[in-house]
Amino acid sequence: MAKTQSPLIHNRLFDTYPMLVHAAGKAEQLPLWPSIVCAAEQWRIDTRLDPNLSVVTFNNGGSLNQPYKRLGLFEASLRRNGIDDVAVLGQSVTEWRHNLKVNLLLEYLNTAAVKDYVLVADSADVILANDIEPLVERFRTFGCRALFNAERRNYPRDLPSFEEEVATGEFFPFLNSGIWLADTAFARDLTDYCARLKVEKHKKCDQTRYKMAFRHFYPAIRVDHCCLLFQNINRVEGDVVTLHATSHIEVGSPE
Numbered sequence: 158m159a160k161t162q163s164p165l166i167h168n169r170l171f172d173t174y175p176m177l178v179h180a181a182g183k184a185e186q187l188p189l190w191p192s193i194v195c196a197a198e199q200w201r202i203d204t205r206l207d208p209n210l211s212v213v214t215f216n217n218g219g220s221l222n223q224p225y226k227r228l229g230l231f232e233a234s235l236r237r238n239g240i241d242d243v244a245v246l247g248q249s250v251t252e253w254r255h256n257l258k259v260n261l262l263l264e265y266l267n268t269a270a271v272k273d274y275v276l277v278a279d280s281a282d283v284i285l286a287n288d289i290e291p292l293v294e295r296f297r298t299f300g301c302r303a304l305f306n307a308e309r310r311n312y313p314r315d316l317p318s319f320e321e322e323v324a325t326g327e328f329f330p331f332l333n334s335g336i337w338l339a340d341t342a343f344a345r346d347l348t349d350y351c352a353r354l355k356v357e358k359h360k361k362c363d364q365t366r367y368k369m370a371f372r373h374f375y376p377a378i379r380v381d382h383c384c385l386l387f388q389n390i391n392r393v394e395g396d397v398v399t400l401h402a403t404s405h406i407e408v409g410s411p412e
Contacts (some may be wrong), residue, residue: 163200163202163203163204163287163288164176164202164286164287164288164401165178165193165196165197165200165202165284165285165286165287165400165401166178166193166286166287166388166398166399166400166401167398167399167400167401168384168388168397168398169396169397169398169399170328170384170397171383171384171385173383173384173385173388174286174287174401175286175287175384175385175386175387175388176285176286176287176288176289176291176292176386176387177278177283177284177285177286177287177289177306177336177386177387177388178193178283178284178286178387178388178389178390179278179279179282179283179306179333179335179336179387179388179389179390180193180225180226180282180283180389180390180391181279181282181306181308181312181333181335181389181391182310182312182391182392183223184223184224184225186310186391186392187225187390187391188393188394188395189390189393189394189395189398190225190282190390191224191225192400193284193390193400194225194230194284196400197234197284197285197286198237200237201237201238202238202285202286202287202288203238203288204238204239204240204285204287204288204289204290205239205240205289205290206240206242206289206290207274207289207290207291207292207293207294208272209272209273209274209293210272210273210274210275210276210292210293211244211270211271211272211274211275211276211341212235212240212242212243212244212275212276212278213243213244213246213262213265213275213276213277213278214231214232214243214244214245214246214277214278214279214280214283215245215246215247215257215258215261215279215280216228216229216232216245216246216247216248216280216281217247217248217249217250217251217253218248219253221281223281226281226282227281228280228281229280229281230280230281230282230283230284231243231278231279231280231281231282231283231284231285232245232280234283234284234285235285237285238285240285240289244265244270244271245280246258246261246262246264246265247261254361255361255362255363255364256361256362256363256365256366258363259348259351259352259363259366260352262277262344262348263345263348263349263352266341266344266345266348267345271341272341273340273341274293274296274338274339274340274341275338275339275340275341275344276292276336276337276338277334277336277337277338277339277344278335278336279335279336282335283335283336286388292338292386293338295385295386296338296386299379299381300379301376301377301378301379302339302340302343302347302374302377302378303337303338303339303340303343303344303347303374303377303378303379304337304338304339304378304379304380304381304386304387305332305333305334305336305337305367305371305378305379305380305381305387306332306333306334306335306336306337306380306381306387306389307327307329307330307331307332307333307380307381307382307384307387307389308329308331308332308333308389308391308392309328309329309330309331309389309391309392309393310331310391310392311330311331312331312333312364313358313362313364313365315358316358316365316368318331318368319368319371319372319375320332320371320380323375324380324382327382328382328397329380329381329382329383329384329389330380330382331380332364332367332368332371332378332380333364333389334363334364334367334368335364335389336387337367338386343377347367347370347374347378350370350373350374351363351366351367351369351370352366354366354369354370356369
């Protein structure tokens, strides 16, 4: 029986309750992910979308050979909590490459369907963790045009890291493009820039392009180092992020 509990996770390091959690990377780098996924399936969060926000993900219906990851996980986590308004891009793509996300997104951003702000999240390894309605309001407090998920690892690791110049000493120093939020006008400029980049190494990785764009656009692009909105759990242990145990009510239980 489902429980109403909000939020799902607690970042003990910064005392934050992020709205989205992202499990980037391989299973051995994600010790917390199985328990978070299982808990999320029983969680119910009282939430709704900001009317000025478009939510975008990428899902061609393919299969993944990774434990606790599957295309549609993000959409399902929203749907369980009453949010159905998600633009799913790439559904007709048969041979998937991650760099396709840039052009698919740019195409979408040039349609009339997009609203004033856009949230971009991976389909297979992102889940809702807290009330998402204040997302845009809190984003504005960062004073930037785009905000990216922060992570502990530098990937691709053999590329120069601009984050080491601007985020010295941060526990979550590195940009990750698995979740990001921007005002739509800037998102359009950003994805257009990324689409035009000439990339020598890691051409099939969209994150390569966004990391290069970070240096170009900084400080209009920022990273959520303190996990106010987004929580990446790659190489994160239970002393930093925990399931948030609160009082709960049973949904659908007899009165």
